[in-house]
Amino acid sequence: MTLSHVLVCRGPDCLTRGAQEVYTAVALETHRQGLSEQEVVQTQSGCVAPLCGTGPVVCCYPSGAWYAGVTPQDVPDLVTHDIAGGRVVERLAARRVEGVA
Ligand code: FES
Secondary structure (H helix, E strand, O other), X not given: OOOEEEEEEOOHHHHHOOHHHHHHHHHHXXXXXXXXXXXXXXXXXXXXXXXXXXXXXXXXXXXXXXXXXXXXXXXXXXXXXXXXXXXXXXXXXXXXXOOOO
């Protein structure tokens, strides 16, 4: 059963801000926390225009939270609280897509 879908922006601006390291950190942390690829679907996205310039941007569903300025050090919190727990990490949340969660 899928718990969460995580989209890490791999657009050009986010890549210059460390998106590759964040993408790798999400994969490693979900594995470290014992979550399978069926439970957490991780994909790359193109530019998430409304937040461009504030990346790396990570969008999580079903919470509907879009996170900005994510660093690899933030990823354990994101995985524990949002991806596995369904609770928005307010200190990183930049936008919420209403009607999703
Ligand atoms: S490149 Fe990531 S939001 Fe534009």
